[in-house]
Amino acid sequence: MKLATWNVNSIKVRLPQLLDWLAQAQPDVVCLQELKTEAAGYPREALEAAGYASAVNGQKTYNGVAILSRAPLSATVADIPGFEDAQKRVLAATVGDVRVLCVYCPNGQAVGSEKYEYKLRWFAALRDYLAAERAQHPQLAVAGDFNVAPEDRDVHDPKAWEGQVHVSAPERAAWQALLETGLQDSFRLFEQPEKTFSWWDYRRMGFRRNAGLRIDHLLLNSFAAGRLERAGVDRDVRGWEKPSDHAPTWIDLKD
DNA sequence: ATGGCTACGATCCGTAGA
Numbered sequence: 326m327k328l329a330t331w332n333v334n335s336i337k338v339r340l341p342q343l344l345d346w347l348a349q350a351q352p353d354v355v356c357l358q359e360l361k362t363e364a365a366g367y368p369r370e371a372l373e374a375a376g377y378a379s380a381v382n383g384q385k386t387y388n389g390v391a392i393l394s395r396a397p398l399s400a401t402v403a404d405i406p407g408f409e410d411a412q413k414r415v416l417a418a419t420v421g422d423v424r425v426l427c428v429y430c431p432n433g434q435a436v437g438s439e440k441y442e443y444k445l446r447w448f449a450a451l452r453d454y455l456a457a458e459r460a461q462h463p464q465l466a467v468a469g470d471f472n473v474a475p476e477d478r479d480v481h482d483p484k485a486w487e488g489q490v491h492v493s494a495p496e497r498a499a500w501q502a503l504l505e506t507g508l509q510d511s512f513r514l515f516e517q518p519e520k521t522f523s524w525w526d527y528r529r530m531g532f533r534r535n536a537g538l539r540i541d542h543l544l545l546n547s548f549a550a551g552r553l554e555r556a557g558v559d560r561d562v563r564g565w566e567k568p569s570d571h572a573p574t575w576i577d578l579k580d
Numbered sequence: 581a582t583g584g585c586t587a588c589g590a591t592c593c594g595t596a597g598a
Binding site: 334335337338359361385386387432433434440472489490491524526527528529530531538540567569570 | 583584585586587588589595596597598
């Protein structure tokens with residue numbers, strides 16, 4: 326089973342690239358973030374024609390997440406149960422024997438801002454949700470845009486980013502707390518090329534300079550991690566016409 | 581020191597992303 330995550334930065338604008346990438350990469354399950362549309366504007370039929378069922382938690386203009394799957398999706402749950410939040414950032418579904426959570430974690434804007442405080446509160450709620458899900462499901466995968474670069478090697482210029490939002494100590498501690506529910510960062514279970522990133526700024530030729538961050542992640546509990554064969558980033562997609570600022574990030578699990 | 585691009589929604593600029 327190939328499981329991927331991609332922040333598409335508008336599903337309407339990115340549909341052609343998404344269809345091209347699906348045909349090329351042949352993933353079985355895909356978590357999408359930043360749909361920027363309500364379910365009514367979601368291209369369900371086009372994706373069905375490409376062979377994928379969709380579960381959608383949409384929102385106008387901002388946020389919005391979906392899970393695509395070739396196999397049927399069941400036990401769909403939107404948002405973080407018990408956490409009051411108007412922003413559509415979370416969607417869970419079961420595919421085969423794997424519980425899949427799609428997450429679009431808050432950006433945080435700037436350290437100390439109101440949005441930063443929201444980001445930390447949101448991560449605490451996610452942590453509790455993951456702990457509960459892990460207790461309920463033998464195999465758990467959490468995939469999405471976490472908006473945290475876990476270590477300095479996940480940052481193109483750690484000195485320039487020091488203390489900034491996405492790398493600040495409280496955000497990295499919040500990331501660590503997610504792992505401590507019993508999850509592993511699949512990407513780091515393999516030798517990986519240095520300076521592998523999943524996001525590059527649209528400005529200042531960020532992609533051409535490889536001025537990026539690794540902020541899109543796939544977390545697995547130990548049972549799911551035992552099936553892990555490969556992990557990577559489809560970096561080329563960031564160089565396509567009219568790209569998202571994120572590249573698809575994926576893992577292969579043994580069947 | 582700032583903004584640099586892209587998407588969106590209601591315009592011809594503000595908000596947001598990271």
